[in-house]
Amino acid sequence: xxxxxxxxxxxxxxxxxxxxxxxxxxxxxxxxxxxxxxxxxxxxxxxxxxxxxxxxxxxxxxxxxxxxxxxxxxxxxxxxxxxxxxxxxxxxxxxxxxxxxxxxxxxxxxxxxxxxxxxxxxxxxxxxxxxxxxxxxxxxxxxxxxxxxxxxxxxxxxxxxxxxxxxxxxxxxxxxxxxxxxxxxxxxxxxxxxxxxxxxxxxxxxxxxxxxxxxxxxxxxxxxxxxxxxxxxxxxxxxxxxxxxxxxxxxxxxxxxxxxxxxxxxxxxxxxxxxxxxxxxxx
Numbered sequence: 046x047x048x049x050x051x052x053x054x055x056x057x058x059x060x061x062x063x064x065x066x067x068x069x070x071x072x073x074x075x076x077x078x079x080x081x082x083x084x085x086x087x088x089x090x091x092x093x094x095x096x097x098x099x100x101x102x103x104x105x106x107x108x109x110x111x112x113x114x115x116x117x118x119x120x121x122x123x124x125x126x127x128x129x130x131x132x133x134x135x136x137x138x139x140x141x142x143x144x145x146x147x148x149x150x151x152x153x154x155x156x157x158x159x160x161x162x163x164x165x166x167x168x169x170x171x172x173x174x175x176x177x178x179x180x181x182x183x184x185x186x187x188x189x190x191x192x193x194x195x196x197x198x199x200x201x202x203x204x205x206x207x208x209x210x211x212x213x214x215x216x217x218x219x220x221x222x223x224x225x226x227x228x229x230x231x232x233x234x235x236x237x238x239x240x241x242x243x244x245x246x247x248x249x250x251x252x253x254x255x256x257x258x259x260x261x262x263x264x265x266x267x268x269x270x271x272x273x274x275x276x277x278x279x280x281x282x283x284x285x286x287x288x289x290x291x292x293x294x295x296x297x298x299x300x301x302x303x304x305x306x307x308x309x310x311x312x313x314x315x316x317x318x319x320x321x322x323x324x325x326x327x328x
Contacts, residue, residue, distance in 0.1 A: 116328040123323035126296040127200055131193040132239075132320035136160035139192035146199060153189050157222040157232030159239075159320075160192035168195070169202045172212045173241070189219040191238040194318050197297040198241070204291045205246070208284065210254075212247040216313050231320070240300070240317030246288065254285040257312035262305040268327055269293050289314060293327050301327045 123129055134142070139160050143150055149166035164173060175187055182188050190198075205213065219238040226232060234240045246254040261275035261282040262268070269290035275282035293301055299322055302315035306328040 116326055118325045118327070119323060120296075120325065123325075126325075127197060128296050128299045128318050128325070129321075129323060131196045132299070132318050132322065134160075134193055134196075136192065139196065142196060143192060146196075148195060148199060150192075150195065155186065155189045155219060155238065156228050157226055157230065157236045157238075158189065158191055158219065159231045159237065161189050161219075161238060162192050162195060163189055164195065167211075168199050169206075171202045171205050171210060173198055173215065174212065175215050175218070186221070187217065187219055189238055190241070191318075193320075194218075194239050194241065197316070197318050200295065200297045201292055204288065204295070207291075208246070208254075208288050209248045209250075210246045210288075211249050213243050214245040214247065216242040216244050218242075233319070234317060239319070240315055242313040242315055244313040246285070254281055254288070256285070256304065256314055259285050260304050262303060264305060264307060266305045268301070268303050268305050292316070296325060299325055301325075303328065 120126070131139070136159060140150075140152075140162070143162070146169075148164070148168055150162040150164055153161040153163050155161040173190075175182060175185070177185065217235055218241050220235040222232045222236040226236070231237055235242075244256050248254075259279070259281040261277060261279065263276065266276075267273040269286075273286075273290075275286050289301070289303070292298065298316045299319040300315065300317040302310050304311045306315075
């Protein structure tokens with residue numbers, strides 16, 4: 046009875062044990078016993094991963110038609126189109142062709158751009174330029190353009206001159222890629238300077254066709270082809286649509302995005318060359 050009287054009970058007993066470090070040692074084995082059961086749960090957790098992965102393809106299947114159809118085309122003669130041929134050129138081959146066409150340019154360096162150049166004059170009678178003064182643009186990195194896009198723009202000058210266009214104003218060609226982008230890795234779209242956002246087409250007499258004011262489109266409307274037309278129609282809207290659809294028909298560019306595509310494109314035509322692709326997107 047004396048021993049029982051002096052033995053701590055309940056919480057006092059555990060505190061006494063903890064005071065001497067015993068309770069920690071006694072709990073460790075039981076804690077370790079739980080570990081296997083905890084480890085057993087891990088495989089079940091891993092089993093869920095494949096089911097999660099299985100959902101990814103179905104997600105792609107749902108989004109793909111919505112994104113691509115009915116605006117994407119895969120023409121049988123894709124590899125013979127200017128856009129495809131230019132996209133496959135090396136820097137040396139492209140610059141050789143620029144020189145043969147007597148297009149004024151100088152070499153540049155730019156992160157993410159395969160064949161960076163700067164235009165130093167009109168391209169067969171048509172000036173392609175951004176905003177700002179001539180001195181500002183002379184060294185602006187935003188006037189850098191991939192040589193392959195220049196070839197497509199040169200091809201387009203025949204159609205532009207037909208509409209008496211002597212100057213094309215753009216909102217963007219080259220945009221800096223992220224600092225983490227590898228310097229010699231080709232970048233897509235504006236980060237690779239293979240796309241131009243053309244916003245205004247200026248005629249010899251000073252009149253102009255402005256995409257924001259004169260396109261008269263609507264998001265998800267058809268841009269070119271049967272039943273595609275500006276709404277409401279006007280002389281400027283009709284000419285601007287004709288000019289654009291002539292460019293589309295000649296397949297100088299793989300990608301043509303207009304105000305019909307989405308709100309961010311409300312004020313320009315995005316015209317781009319995509320290397321190695323045999324599809325054409327017009328929206």
